[in-house]
Amino acid sequence: MKITSLTALQVLDSRGNPTVEADLTLEGGATGRALVPAGASTGEKEAVELRDNDPMRYGGKGVLHAVVNVEGEIAKALLGQDLADQADLDHRLIALDGTPNKSRLGANAILAVSMAYARALAAANGKPLYRQLTDQTSYVLPVPCLNVLNGGRHADNNVDFQEFMIASHNAPSFSESIRMSVETFHALKALLKQKGYYTGVGDEGGFAPNLKSNEEAVELLLEAIGHAGFRPGHDISLCLDPAASELYEAGEAGQPGRYRLFKSTGQCYTSEQFNELWVSWVNQYPIVLLEDGMGENDWPGWQLHTKSLGSKIELVGDDIFCTNPAILQAGIDQHIANSVLIKLNQIGTVTETLDTVHLAQRNHYNQFVSHRSGETEDTFVADLTVAIGAGHLKTGSGSRSERIAKFNQLLRIERELGSAGHFAGIKAFKNQ
Numbered sequence: 001m002k003i004t005s006l007t008a009l010q011v012l013d014s015r016g017n018p019t020v021e022a023d024l025t026l027e028g029g030a031t032g033r034a035l036v037p038a039g040a041s042t043g044e045k046e047a048v049e050l051r052d053n054d055p056m057r058y059g060g061k062g063v064l065h066a067v068v069n070v071e072g073e074i075a076k077a078l079l080g081q082d083l084a085d086q087a088d089l090d091h092r093l094i095a096l097d098g099t100p101n102k103s104r105l106g107a108n109a110i111l112a113v114s115m116a117y118a119r120a121l122a123a124a125n126g127k128p129l130y131r132q133l134t135d136q137t138s139y140v141l142p143v144p145c146l147n148v149l150n151g152g153r154h155a156d157n158n159v160d161f162q163e164f165m166i167a168s169h170n171a172p173s174f175s176e177s178i179r180m181s182v183e184t185f186h187a188l189k190a191l192l193k194q195k196g197y198y199t200g201v202g203d204e205g206g207f208a209p210n211l212k213s214n215e216e217a218v219e220l221l222l223e224a225i226g227h228a229g230f231r232p233g234h235d236i237s238l239c240l241d242p243a244a245s246e247l248y249e250a251g252e253a254g255q256p257g258r259y260r261l262f263k264s265t266g267q268c269y270t271s272e273q274f275n276e277l278w279v280s281w282v283n284q285y286p287i288v289l290l291e292d293g294m295g296e297n298d299w300p301g302w303q304l305h306t307k308s309l310g311s312k313i314e315l316v317g318d319d320i321f322c323t324n325p326a327i328l329q330a331g332i333d334q335h336i337a338n339s340v341l342i343k344l345n346q347i348g349t350v351t352e353t354l355d356t357v358h359l360a361q362r363n364h365y366n367q368f369v370s371h372r373s374g375e376t377e378d379t380f381v382a383d384l385t386v387a388i389g390a391g392h393l394k395t396g397s398g399s400r401s402e403r404i405a406k407f408n409q410l411l412r413i414e415r416e417l418g419s420a421g422h423f424a425g426i427k428a429f430k431n432q
């Protein structure tokens with residue numbers, strides 16, 4: 001379908017940094033708008049976000065060049081062209097950019113157009129976005145994984161690991177799962193207050209107190225689950241994203257690298273020791289999913305990690321795969337992880353994101369859909385999760401509207417689907 005107008009605007013994300021919004025109109029008048037999120041603990045092989053690097057404006061983080069690219073070169077190449085479908089549009093964008101990582105036009109410019117086109121097609125076809133992405137008779141509603149305690153690069157506290165999530169899987173529906181989750185979030189706030197801990201929140205809306213240890217973060221979550229009236233492991237389990245790439249220091253001159261708990265004790269671990277830490281946590285606590293337990297440049301460590309835990313819980317590759325089908329294929333070949341994190345802006349088009357999803361599905365890898373730490377009010381990931389039947393997504397906590405927006409969209413989808421929507425429950429998690 002032909003695009004008749006394409007505009008872009010520099011808007012702000014949840015950290016107050018500029019990001020790209022695109023507005024697109026199709027012949028016939030259907031419109032689509034999309035906003036692109038941004039990461040902080042990014043994988044090295046992510047598609048490149050174009051930033052202006054003008055220190056006098058937004059500390060160098062402006063996206064006016066990306067905006068100009070949408071309204072200039074991209075619009076010129078696309079306006080009035082006969083576009084067969086989403087894949088046709090995305091392949092034209094990839095070819096126009098001409099680089100392997102979208103560094104010329106910017107993945108932020110390209111993705112904004114790609115997502116806006118998907119929305120406009122949905123509007124033109126009179127379909128909800130999830131149905132535009134995949135037309136099915138029934139859909140799976142995901143278990144929401146709420147990042148209720150933040151550390152690492154997402155918070156100015158002394159917790160080394162980035163994300164401590166709760167997954168309310170023993171629920172009859174998505175809406176009941178969300179209720180259980182936010183009740184636990186509120187119980188956690190009361191518990192932190194009672195212990196005299198700080199209740200301010202980090203980038204993803206989870207609490208960000210200084211704690212006595214990283215283990216205490218897990219113990220607080222388990223206690224809060226109990227206080228809210230639920231059984232840890234039975235009703236609500238834990239998911240972790242320690243974002244280990246941020247803790248990994250490469251070894252010099254062929255020496256093995258090591259992991260350092262740089263925010264708390266400074267303690268260092270070899271790859272084997274770090275894997276052992278996760279094995280002991282999984283034995284001790286009701287953890288059903290562990291993302292980026294090892295660093296993106298530690299493939300032997302990841303192999304060991306997968307051997308140790310890959311038949312017990314879900315091991316998700318985020319930084320190591322970057323939602324990139326070629327890298328995921330290499331990971332599958334080398335028996336790394338059993339699940340892939342799905343972040344649209346790591347790869348930069350809707351079509352390539354779906355390519356990664358299909359590759360994972362063909363190889364029995366789970367897909368865990370994710371927000372970014374710098375988010376917007378755009379709810380694309382909610383529809384994407386339902387469209388691909390991923391069964392679980394991570395976004396938000398119990399605060400911050402840019403995250404809650406995704407849950408609210410899923411509540412609308414749940415109502416709209418009625419009996420054609422089924423809550424995923426514990427089976428959403430690999431090996432459960």
Ligand SMILES: C=C(OP(=O)(O)O)C(=O)O
Binds near residue numbers: 038042241243372374
């Ligand atoms: C959501 C994450 O953080 P960021 O967006 O900062 O990469 C993550 O690491 O999974």
Ligand SMILES: [Mg+2]
Binds near residue numbers: 319
């Ligand atoms: Mg991650």
